[in-house]
Amino acid sequence: MSDDPTKVWPTGLTLPEAEEIHRHIIDGTRIFALVSLAAHLMAYMFTPWLK
Amino acid sequence: MSGMSQSGMRQKAVLFLLQAGPRFLPFADAATPDLPLGRLLRLSLFQVSVGMALVLLVGTLNRVMIVELGVSAALVGVMISLPLIFAPFRALIGFRSDTHNSALGWRRVPFIWRGTMIQFGGLALMPFSLLVLAGGGESADAPAWIGQLGAGFAFLLVGAGLHMTQTVGLALATDLAPVESQPKVVGLMYVMLLVGMVVSALLFGWLLADFSPLRLVQVIQGAAMATIALNVVALWKQEPRKPRYGAAVAAAPAKQPSFVEAWAHFAAGDRAIRRLIATGFGTMAFSMSDVLLEPYGGQILHMPVGTTTALTATLAIGGLFGFGLASRVLGRGADPFRMASYGALVGIPAYLALIASAPFDAPVLFGLGTAAVGFGAGLFGHGTLTATMNLAPKSQTGLALGAWGAVQASAAGLAVALGGIVYEAVAWFAAARGLDPATGYNAVYAIEIALLFAALLAMLPLLRRAPALAGAPPPTGAAVS
Numbered sequence: 001m002s003d004d005p006t007k008v009w010p011t012g013l014t015l016p017e018a019e020e021i022h023r024h025i026i027d028g029t030r031i032f033a034l035v036s037l038a039a040h041l042m043a044y045m046f047t048p049w050l051k
Numbered sequence: 052m053s054g055m056s057q058s059g060m061r062q063k064a065v066l067f068l069l070q071a072g073p074r075f076l077p078f079a080d081a082a083t084p085d086l087p088l089g090r091l092l093r094l095s096l097f098q099v100s101v102g103m104a105l106v107l108l109v110g111t112l113n114r115v116m117i118v119e120l121g122v123s124a125a126l127v128g129v130m131i132s133l134p135l136i137f138a139p140f141r142a143l144i145g146f147r148s149d150t151h152n153s154a155l156g157w158r159r160v161p162f163i164w165r166g167t168m169i170q171f172g173g174l175a176l177m178p179f180s181l182l183v184l185a186g187g188g189e190s191a192d193a194p195a196w197i198g199q200l201g202a203g204f205a206f207l208l209v210g211a212g213l214h215m216t217q218t219v220g221l222a223l224a225t226d227l228a229p230v231e232s233q234p235k236v237v238g239l240m241y242v243m244l245l246v247g248m249v250v251s252a253l254l255f256g257w258l259l260a261d262f263s264p265l266r267l268v269q270v271i272q273g274a275a276m277a278t279i280a281l282n283v284v285a286l287w288k289q290e291p292r293k294p295r296y297g298a299a300v301a302a303a304p305a306k307q308p309s310f311v312e313a314w315a316h317f318a319a320g321d322r323a324i325r326r327l328i329a330t331g332f333g334t335m336a337f338s339m340s341d342v343l344l345e346p347y348g349g350q351i352l353h354m355p356v357g358t359t360t361a362l363t364a365t366l367a368i369g370g371l372f373g374f375g376l377a378s379r380v381l382g383r384g385a386d387p388f389r390m391a392s393y394g395a396l397v398g399i400p401a402y403l404a405l406i407a408s409a410p411f412d413a414p415v416l417f418g419l420g421t422a423a424v425g426f427g428a429g430l431f432g433h434g435t436l437t438a439t440m441n442l443a444p445k446s447q448t449g450l451a452l453g454a455w456g457a458v459q460a461s462a463a464g465l466a467v468a469l470g471g472i473v474y475e476a477v478a479w480f481a482a483a484r485g486l487d488p489a490t491g492y493n494a495v496y497a498i499e500i501a502l503l504f505a506a507l508l509a510m511l512p513l514l515r516r517a518p519a520l521a522g523a524p525p526p527t528g529a530a531v532s
Contacts, residue, residue, distance in 0.1 A: 010061075014154065016154035017154045017155050019154070020153060020154045020155055021155070024161065024164070027165070028168055031168055031169065031172055032168075032172065034172075035172035035173075035175055035176050035208075036175070038176050038180075038201060038204065039175055039176045039179050039180075041197075041201075042176070042179030042180050042182070042183045042190075042197075042198075042201050043179045045183050045188075045189070045190040045193045045197065046179060046182045046183055046187060046188040046189065046190045046264070047188045047189060048189060
C-alpha cells in the first residue's frame with residue numbers, strides 16, 4: 001500500500017481526497033469568518049470593546 | 052543526508068501513517084452487519100444537540116427575549132418561526148446527501164459536519180444579536196434593523212443547521228442499521244431527542260436564573276461549543292468509506308438524476324405520498340395543542356403553576372412509554388403503520404378526556420388524558436419513522452428521511468401556529484357571546500380529533516397491504532422469543 005503512487009505524502013490520502021478535505025477547510029473558514037465578523041459588529045454595537 | 056535515505060524515510064513515514072493513521076481519523080473500518088449499542092448510543096448524540104437547539108429556540112430564548120430583554124412578542128414570534136422556513140428543504144438536503152460526489156467516499160458525514168458548523172455559527176452569533184435586538188448596552192443608538200437582521204440571520208443559521216444535521220443524521224442511522232434493528236434505532240433517536248430537550252431545558256433554566264447579558268453570551272455560546280462536541284463524538288468513525296459512490300458518479304456523470312426526477316421516482320413507489328399525508332395529519336393532530344395544555348390546566352381547571360409545569364413532564368413521560376412499547380413490538384416484526392394507527396386510536400379518547408375534564412372539573416382526568424396524548428404521539432411518531440426507514444429505497448434513504456422530516460417538522464410548526472390562532476379566534480368569539488371559557492381550547496381539541504380521523508383514513512389502505520409492506524423480516528424464533 002505504501003508504494004501506491006496515488007497516495008501523497010505525508011497524509012497517505014490521494015490527491016482528490018486531500019483536495020476534498022481542503023475544500024471543507026476553506027468552506028469552514030469562510031463560514032466562520034462571516035459569522036465572527038457579524039458577531040464582532042454586534043458585540044461592538046452592544047458595548048464598544050467593553051468600555 | 053542523501054536523497055535516497057530521505058525518500059526511504061518518507062516511505063516509512065507514509066507506512067506508519069497508513070497503519071497508525073486510521074485510529075486518529077474519523078473513518079469507520081467497515082460496514083459491520085450489526086450496530087453495537089455503544090456505537091448506536093454515540094450516533095444518537097446528534098439528536099441531543101438538535102434537542103438542545105430546539106429547546107433554546109422555542110423555549111428558553113422565547114422567554115428570555117420577551118421577559119428579560121423586553122422584545123415585542125410579535126417580533127419574537129417572527130424570529131422563532133424563521134427556522135421553520137428550512138423544514139421543507141429537508142427533502143432536498145436528503146437528496147443531495149444521497150447523490151453526494153465525494154472522493155473520500157462519504158455521503159452523510161460532509162452534510163452533518165456542515166450542518167453542525169452552521170448551527171454553531173448561528174449560536175455563536177445569537178447572543179450578541181439578541182442583545183442588540185433588545186437595544187441593550189449602547190446599541191440603543193444604532194438603527195433597529197441591524198439587530199433585527201442579525202437576530203434573523205442567527206435564527207436562520209441555527210434552523211438550517213439543525214434541519215440539515217437531523218435529516219442526514221437519520222439517513223446515516225438508516226444506512227447503518229439493518230432493517231430488523233431499525234425500530235430500536237428509531238426508539239433510541241426519539242428518546243435521545245427528548246433527553247436532549249429535557250436536560251438542556253433544565254440546565255438553561257438553572258444557568259439563566261441569575262440573568263445578565265454576560266451570562267446569556269456564556270450560555271448560548273456554551274451551547275454552540277456543546278453542539279460541535281456532541282456532533283463530532285456522534286459522527287466519529289460511523290460512516291464507512293465507500294469510494295464507489297464517488298467513483299460510480301465520476302464514471303457516469305450523466306446518470307445523476309435531478310431532484311425532480313428523484314422525487315418523481317420516490318413518489319411513484321409504494322404509496323409514498325399517502326404515507327407522507329398520513330404523517331402530516333397525525334403530526335398536526337398531536338402538536339396543535341402542545342402550547343395550550345398548560346394554560347388550559349391553569350385557566351380552566353385552576354391548577355397551580357407547579358402542577359401545570361408537571362403537565363409537560365407528563366406528556367414527555369407518556370411519550371417515553373410510547374417509544375418504549377413501539378420499539379419492543381416493532382422489533383418483533385410488527386407492522387409500523389398498524390402501530391401508528393394505534394397511536395391515533397389512543398389519541399382520540401385522550402383528547403375527548405381533555406375536553407371532558409372541564410365539565411367534570413377533574414384535573415386527574417386531564418392529567419391522564421395528557422399522558423395518553425403523549426403515549427399516542429409516541430406510538431404514532433415511532434410507527435411513521437420506522438415505516439419510512441423500512442421502506443426507504445436503498446439509493447434514496449436521504450430523500451425518504453428528508454421527506455418524512457420535512458412533512459413532520461412543517462406540520463408540527465404549522466399546527467402550533469394554527470392552534471394558537473384558532474384558540475384566540477374562538478376564545479374571542481366565545482367571550483363576546485358569553486360562552487364557556489373552555490370553548491376556545493375545546494375547538495382546538497376537536498380539530499385534533501378530526502385530524503386523527505383523517506390520519507386513520509389515510510393509513511387504512513396502508514394497513515391492508517401490511518404484510519407485504521412491512522419490509523421487516525418474517526418473525527424468526529429468535530426475534531419472537
